[in-house]
Amino acid sequence: MIIIKKNLCFFIIFLFNFSIKANEMSIEYKEDKPFIIILLGPPGAGKGTQAKQISKLFSIPHISVGDIIREEALHGSSIAMEVKKITDEGKFIPDDLVLKIIEKRISKEINGYILDGFPRNIFQAYFLEKMLSDLNQELTVVFSLNVSPELITERIIYRRTCPNCGAVFNLTTKVPKKEGQCDFCKNELIHRGDDHEDKINFRLSLYNNETVPIIQYYENKEILKEISANESILEVENEIIEYLQNK
Numbered sequence: 001m002i003i004i005k006k007n008l009c010f011f012i013i014f015l016f017n018f019s020i021k022a023n024e025m026s027i028e029y030k031e032d033k034p035f036i037i038i039l040l041g042p043p044g045a046g047k048g049t050q051a052k053q054i055s056k057l058f059s060i061p062h063i064s065v066g067d068i069i070r071e072e073a074l075h076g077s078s079i080a081m082e083v084k085k086i087t088d089e090g091k092f093i094p095d096d097l098v099l100k101i102i103e104k105r106i107s108k109e110i111n112g113y114i115l116d117g118f119p120r121n122i123f124q125a126y127f128l129e130k131m132l133s134d135l136n137q138e139l140t141v142v143f144s145l146n147v148s149p150e151l152i153t154e155r156i157i158y159r160r161t162c163p164n165c166g167a168v169f170n171l172t173t174k175v176p177k178k179e180g181q182c183d184f185c186k187n188e189l190i191h192r193g194d195d196h197e198d199k200i201n202f203r204l205s206l207y208n209n210e211t212v213p214i215i216q217y218y219e220n221k222e223i224l225k226e227i228s229a230n231e232s233i234l235e236v237e238n239e240i241i242e243y244l245q246n247k
């Protein structure tokens, strides 16, 4: 019995080491065309987490509108000032400004990228198509992450964000090492205003009305891959990697 326990213990350690290695390595892929990936999904689907992981594994940049704005704000750019004025008034960033931000960023990328949180509506999707055609770039795949409504609520209300570096934690699934503090930059974590339970229904209806039509649009173009995001972060990640490796 002791021997069995010992073996089991070694086996668990082996599995543990293996999964760490699998996450640390970067994947070589043979591809004539660079990967251009869109991640769609409701709030709480884990888009940001998956995008960061794919970015690391396939060595392509993760482009999120929120992150670009944070970077621009650090440099005090005119776009950042415009955005700040709008969000201070409690308004949404208008399409033309979002498109300006995205265009400026992706025109520099020739080796592929992942778009997280863009496009958000059909107008942005049309614009992106035109922009890609002008840049002679082609979409590889659009992943649509599906999550059950109960899980969305649970994930969002426990989500804590670092306002400084944008890192995302969760009080049940991705607990920060020190309570209330960012693991990476030690900044104090916040519970974002729109991550409170009373705002979730509004955000979901916005997603259903504005973003769900894009899913249909990409499905018609036969470029959509549906992924169930109810599973663990690692399981979702493996499904995405497997798909990309067979591309």
Ligand SMILES: [Zn+2]
Residues within 6 Å of the ligand: 162, 163, 164, 165, 166, 167, 182, 183, 184, 185, 186, 187
């Ligand atoms: Zn941080």
